[in-house]
Amino acid sequence: MSAAVLSSTTPGFYPPQYSPPIHKDQDMQQRQDFPTSNPHDAAAAEGLASARRLFYAALLRLDRSAALDVLSQALAAGHGLPAITEGCIAPTLETIGSEWEMGHLALSQVFMTSRIAEDTIDRLFPPGDASASIQPRIALALLEDYHALGKRLVALNLKAAGYSILDYGHVQAQELVEKILADGVEVLLISTLMLRSALQVRRVCDGLIQAGRHIPVIVGGAPFRFDPDLWREVGATATGASASDAIRLVQAFLEQRRDA
Ligand code: B12
Structure with missing residues (x-):
């Protein structure tokens, strides 16, 4: 995949009594x-x-x-x-x-x-019950946000696809950079649901570049679906709209690294 951006949309569902936008x-x-x-x-x-x-x-x-x-x-x-x-x-x-x-x-x-x-x-799906066989260091974090459901589903789907995940839970930008450096993370996934939190991705990307650590940073969550250019503006490498996109992007980056 050359441009590692996926833009699938989640289907809306509206009960009959409401008109969808x-x-x-x-x-x-x-x-x-x-x-x-x-x-x-x-x-x-x-x-x-x-x-x-x-x-x-x-x-x-x-x-x-x-x-x-x-x-x-x-x-x-x-x-x-x-x-x-x-x-x-x-x-x-x-x-x-x-x-x-x-x-x-x-x-x-x-x-x-x-x-x-x-x-x-x-x-x-009790946390930790999925067996993971593919072992590159993939980390997933909820950045300065408490909307945990999307991250939980992304983690579950990645685990079900066979990936082992370092789940950092809810973290601040500086703390996240320190964890990535300490753990030697190879692919980072960030979930944020609020614009204020999404803008904090810039601090993470800058912190990693300053430390000389160039890894793919994949972002997702509502602000990135609402504004299709936001991922670039905050310095991320790619964005995805769904848990399935997360899997496809991780696979694409790992393949790219293997072929390099
Ligand atoms: C449920 C919800 C809540 C719940 C959260 C419960 C929980 N434990 O998660 C509660 C009621 C607590 C809540 C609180 C608030 N919320 Co709220 N919330 C929502 C809502 C309606 C749905 C979010 C959700 O759970 N969706 C279902 C999950 C499964 O979807 P998802 O998170 O988007 O994840 C999917 C994809 O995005 C993707 N994905 C997610 N992460 C990643 C990461 C990667 C790498 C990839 C590839 C993909 C990916 O895959 C997931 C699975 O398909 C959204 C509206 C919306 N359209 O998103 C507002 C929304 C996110 N909330 C909003 C707001 C403003 C708030 C509050 C500030 C409200 C208030 N006035 O108090 C608080 C702040 C909480 C905080 N500090 O974090 C705003 C944010 C707007 C903005 N511009 O910042 C939204 C967008 C609503 C709106 N339109 O105004 N909220």
């Missing part, structure tokens, strides 16, 4: 993840859409056990972790966020629903 509608039309020409794919897409509706309803009822049942059943039905991440969990949270922005939900509902989503993921 126009750009979301366009995203839905452009997305090709589940082409409907193949009946098997169409059935899988319908299965995921149904899981998404049920997951959304369970979260809004604050029904933890129903939320767990929905994701367990989606897994049992053969939907892989990437499909459940991008086709169910992420779009449901985005929908809830959009409804908050439109004034249909309270911040407390966003807080509770995202909390339940996080707990459900932790129960289904």
Whole structure:
């Protein structure tokens, strides 16, 4: 991959009573993840859409056990972790966020629903349970931000793809640079959901360059999806819009390094 930028969009999901914003509608039309020409794919897409509706309803009822049942059943039905991440969990949270922005939900509902989503993921995939076989030093951090769900899903998907991850959790910029240098990290992934935090990536990149450590820095999260040029402006090497993008980018950088 020459330009290591992926720009796939997560499909939005809107319950029938709300009209989606126009750009979301366009995203839905452009997305090709589940082409409907193949009946098997169409059935899988319908299965995921149904899981998404049920997951959304369970979260809004604050029904933890129903939320767990929905994701367990989606897994049992053969939907892989990437499909459940991008086709169910992420779009449901985005929908809830959009409804908050439109004034249909309270911040407390966003807080509770995202909390339940996080707990459900932790129960289904206890931290550290995925076996990892590919061992380059890949680190993942949530930079100066407390929106933990996206990072958690990126970590899970990378582990499920066989990568071993140094998960630094929530860190400040200076602390992150020190950890990378101390651990000899080869690929760094940063998740931020707030613009203020995204701008702190610049401090990390500058700190690494000053220390003479030139490693790929892959960034992701809402600010980078909202502003497609932001990753360049903060000095990152690449950005991705989803957990699957994170895997593709890590693979691309490792291949590039192997071929160099
Ligand atoms: C849920 C949520 C919360 C929850 C967080 C719960 C949690 N434990 O994570 C709560 C209620 C606590 C919260 C609080 C706040 N929030 Co909030 N929140 C959201 C919301 C609605 C959804 C985020 C989410 O969980 N999405 C689901 C996950 C799965 O998706 P994701 O994180 O984007 O991750 C996916 C991809 O982005 C990608 N990805 C993520 N990281 C990475 C990294 C790499 C390397 C790659 C390749 C890919 C990648 O893969 C993931 C899986 O698909 C967003 C809206 C939005 N559209 O993002 C606002 C949003 C992020 N919040 C926002 C704000 C303002 C806040 C508050 C300041 C609100 C307040 N007034 O108090 C606080 C601040 C909290 C803090 N200090 O960090 C703003 C930020 C705006 C900005 N310009 O900075 C947003 C964008 C809403 C908005 N439009 O205004 N929030």
